[in-house]
Amino acid sequence: EVQLVESGGGLVQPGGSLRLSCAASGFTFSTYAMNWVRQAPGKGLEWLSYINGGSSVIYYADSVRGRFTISRDNAKNSLYLQMNSLRDEDTAVYYCARDCGDSYANDYWGQGTLVTVSS
Amino acid sequence: DIQMTQSPSSLSASIGDRVTITCRASQGISNYLVWYQQKPGKVPKLLIYAASTLQSGVPSRFSGSGSGTDFTLTISSLQPEDVATYYCQMYNSALITFGQGTRLEIK
Numbered sequence: 001e002v003q004l005v006e007s008g009g010g011l012v013q014p015g016g017s018l019r020l021s022c023a024a025s026g027f028t029f030s031t032y033a034m035n036w037v038r039q040a041p042g043k044g045l046e047w048l049s050y051i052n053g054g055s056s057v058i059y060y061a062d063s064v065r066g067r068f069t070i071s072r073d074n075a076k077n078s079l080y081l082q083m084n085s086l087r088d089e090d091t092a093v094y095y096c097a098r099d100c101g102d103s104y105a106n107d108y109w110g111q112g113t114l115v116t117v118s119s
Numbered sequence: 120d121i122q123m124t125q126s127p128s129s130l131s132a133s134i135g136d137r138v139t140i141t142c143r144a145s146q147g148i149s150n151y152l153v154w155y156q157q158k159p160g161k162v163p164k165l166l167i168y169a170a171s172t173l174q175s176g177v178p179s180r181f182s183g184s185g186s187g188t189d190f191t192l193t194i195s196s197l198q199p200e201d202v203a204t205y206y207c208q209m210y211n212s213a214l215i216t217f218g219q220g221t222r223l224e225i226k
Contacts, residue, residue, distance in 0.1 A: 047215040109162040
């Protein structure tokens with residue numbers, strides 16, 4: 001069974017940093033691209049970043065480029081999102097999602113981890 | 120940057136109705152178009168990828184069509200369990216973009 005479990009969320013002050021993790025199981029992690037997607041309270045979905053299986057292709061949304069860094073450790077079946085210079089508007093539930101390999105669609109999603117940026 | 124417009128933003132329909140949601144891209148995106156369903160308090164669920172391919176396990180009343188700039192998600196006969204927000208997602212030039220969402224309710 002495919003499982004994605006995010007961790008690392010919490011309360012952080014504006015300007016602070018946080019590192020999110022996503023533990024993957026139930027599939028060959030290294031062969032799948034992964035994405036981070038967030039959803040602010042009561043709002044829609046916002047794609048943040050994409051990384052392919054070998055970490056050779058990485059994309060970022062304009063809203064986080066230069067502040068967030070995606071990475072993965074295939075030996076640990078883990079995906080990460082390093083978030084720096086956090087702003088109030090980064091408050092959201094952060095999801096990791098598995099790319100199914102066709103049209104950048106995500107077929108499995110974690111339950112999400114809440115990040116709250118507030119002083 | 121390419122823009123994605125999803126419409127309508129909300130929709131109320133009766134059980135058994137045919138429901139259509141559209142997404143329009145400002146430039147051609149081939150078939151890099153995906154549809155998700157998100158029920159309240161739940162994570163998004165993949166419905167359709169590559170514009171028209173039904174994800175395994177998704178009821179056949181859901182269908183997708185379109186290519187280039189105009190795409191449609193159709194529910195052929197609305198069921199009570201279809202109450203949700205529906206999102207389109209596109210890919211173009213190293214960017215992935217979600218539509219604004221369509222909230223579907225039962226009339």
